[in-house]
Amino acid sequence: xxxxxxxxxxxxxxxxxxxxxxxxxxxxxxxxxxxxxxxxxxxxxxxxxxxxxxxxxxxxxxxxxxxxxxxxxxxxxxxxxxxxxxxxxxxxxxxxxxxxxxxxxxxxxxxxxxxxxxxxxxxxxxxxxxxxxxxxxxxxxxxxxxxxxxxxxxxxxxxxxxxxxxxxxxxxxxxxxxxxxxxxxxxxxxxxxxxxxxxxxxxxxxxxxxxxxxxxxxxxxxxxxx
Numbered sequence: 001x002x003x004x005x006x007x008x009x010x011x012x013x014x015x016x017x018x019x020x021x022x023x024x025x026x027x028x029x030x031x032x033x034x035x036x037x038x039x040x041x042x043x044x045x046x047x048x049x050x051x052x053x054x055x056x057x058x059x060x061x062x063x064x065x066x067x068x069x070x071x072x073x074x075x076x077x078x079x080x081x082x083x084x085x086x087x088x089x090x091x092x093x094x095x096x097x098x099x100x101x102x103x104x105x106x107x108x109x110x111x112x113x114x115x116x117x118x119x120x121x122x123x124x125x126x127x128x129x130x131x132x133x134x135x136x137x138x139x140x141x142x143x144x145x146x147x148x149x150x151x152x153x154x155x156x157x158x159x160x161x162x163x164x165x166x167x168x169x170x171x172x173x174x175x176x177x178x179x180x181x182x183x184x185x186x187x188x189x190x191x192x193x194x195x196x197x198x199x200x201x202x203x204x205x206x207x208x209x210x211x212x213x214x215x216x217x218x219x220x221x222x223x224x225x226x
Contacts, residue, residue: 055121062129070136074151074159081137082155090161091218097138097165098214100131105173105206113199131166138162161223165214168222172213176206 073081085093107124111117138159139147148159180202187193195201216222 051118055125058125059128062125063132066129066133067136070133071139072136074137074139078151082152082158085158086155088158090157090223093158093161094165094168094217094223095214097131097134097162098169098210098217099165100127100134101166101169101173102210103127104131105169109203109206134162135166138166140166157223164217164222168213168217169210172206172210175213176209179205179209 104124104127107120107122107127111120111124114120138144139151140163141147144163145156145160148156148163152159180197183196187197196205
């Protein structure tokens, strides 16, 4: 039996200002298996709504539970808290508060950048829980210096240091977000400066901003004013 004639796999295109006939790729067999599922069905299978529901509940629990527990310790077991933390330098307490926010953001950012992201989402939730616990223990609110003095008295400086560390790290995140969004808007994709919008460059920028915020807190005299 003679072989079936092979159809020419060519197309007419404009190349260098001239009309030419060029060869194009050809796939005689479909590379995607046939299926009765629609695109919506496929997307629903990939969405994992139960996992996202569990994540949302875990985030809410990490926000509410640790803060309530830390605040309860501060109010009901003040002497125990001050006895446990009384020998720590305020700069160390500020470093702890700063670290919880940094870990929380890094976990969230890596969950967006890295795939699969669930291990980093766990880091995000744990970091958020730690930050909320420290915030509750240090009575973090809009006028925390008044609340910490009422609860801790002469030891209020330790709680204030933790609050300053958390606030400084949060300000660092906000400053980084503004700068990074500004770079995305200003820098064109064809510009050599577009490298500044890459994930590794953005992380370097973030840690540089957070390091500056921590330096101001530890050595800028901020801890002595609250």
